[in-house]
Amino acid sequence: MSDRSRIVTIDGPAGAGKSTISRLLAKRLGFAFLDTGAMYRAVALAAKRRGVPLDDEGAVAALLNTVDLRLEPVGGGARVFLDGNDVSGEIRTAEMGPAASQVSALAPVRQRLTELQRAIARSGNFVAEGRDMGTVVFPNADWKFYLDASPEERARRRTRQLAEQGEEADYNAILAQIIERDRQDASRALAPLRPAEDAVIIDSSHMSIEQVVEAMLAIVGRSIPIPQQAVEETGNHGR
Numbered sequence: 001m002s003d004r005s006r007i008v009t010i011d012g013p014a015g016a017g018k019s020t021i022s023r024l025l026a027k028r029l030g031f032a033f034l035d036t037g038a039m040y041r042a043v044a045l046a047a048k049r050r051g052v053p054l055d056d057e058g059a060v061a062a063l064l065n066t067v068d069l070r071l072e073p074v075g076g077g078a079r080v081f082l083d084g085n086d087v088s089g090e091i092r093t094a095e096m097g098p099a100a101s102q103v104s105a106l107a108p109v110r111q112r113l114t115e116l117q118r119a120i121a122r123s124g125n126f127v128a129e130g131r132d133m134g135t136v137v138f139p140n141a142d143w144k145f146y147l148d149a150s151p152e153e154r155a156r157r158r159t160r161q162l163a164e165q166g167e168e169a170d171y172n173a174i175l176a177q178i179i180e181r182d183r184q185d186a187s188r189a190l191a192p193l194r195p196a197e198d199a200v201i202i203d204s205s206h207m208s209i210e211q212v213v214e215a216m217l218a219i220v221g222r223s224i225p226i227p228q229q230a231v232e233e234t235g236n237h238g239r
């Protein structure tokens with residue numbers, strides 16, 4: 001492999017399985033994993049904590065100058081720290097997804113997080129996951145994927161996941177939320193959700209997680225050797 005950082009981008013709508021798949025792919029490749037949605041969620045949480053309205057561009061921009069946002073790698077993922085406190089759990093509540101989507105439409109937020117994401121990626125090889133990884137943040141990425149699934153399938157997966165966690169889950173309400181978040185992420189003026197022209201589009205509606213990871217590895221593996229150690233660690237012996 002050459003000395004420069006290698007980047008795989010995975011973009012796509014909420015609930016398409018990007019986080020799970022990005023984490024597994026990163027592990028198999030021996031790359032780090034960059035969860036950019038977590039950054040937008042942390043900004044939304046900071047705004048909520050300080051009582052800053054999510055649509056007030058000036059106030060959110062001022063807030064950005066005063067918060068300390070850091071990602072610290074642990075295992076295959078990263079912990080998110082806001083002003084020194086680990087907020088990795090708090091940013092995952094049902095409320096923070098739509099809130100993150102709202103602040104992510106603001107220019108100062110996108111600009112600041114784009115800079116931060118590029119700075120992080122200079123430190124090594126990454127699988128970067130989000131909405132605008134292949135289109136805006138890393139237009140020269142080595143491999144670009146767009147992971148999609150039908151809204152109905154994404155709602156079914158989310159309903160199942162919540163039920164497994166013992167939480168109440170109403171399929172129709174979840175489907176409506178998914179459709180609304182897609183609309184919000186895809187219709188904004190800045191860095192809207194869409195596949196990069198050179199992205200490989202994978203529809204995971206009828207694929208297992210492992211099948212998606214294998215499909216991606218087959219593409220990446222055409223140009224770089226997959227580290228044997230990472231293959232062995234995931235218990236998958238080169239199928």
Ligand code: DC
Nearest residue numbers: 036037038040100101104130131132
């Ligand atoms: O992937 P996620 O659900 O954690 O992302 C939360 C929101 O953050 C998403 O609805 C839109 C925004 N986001 C973004 O605009 N750009 C990214 N690269 C990642 C997330």
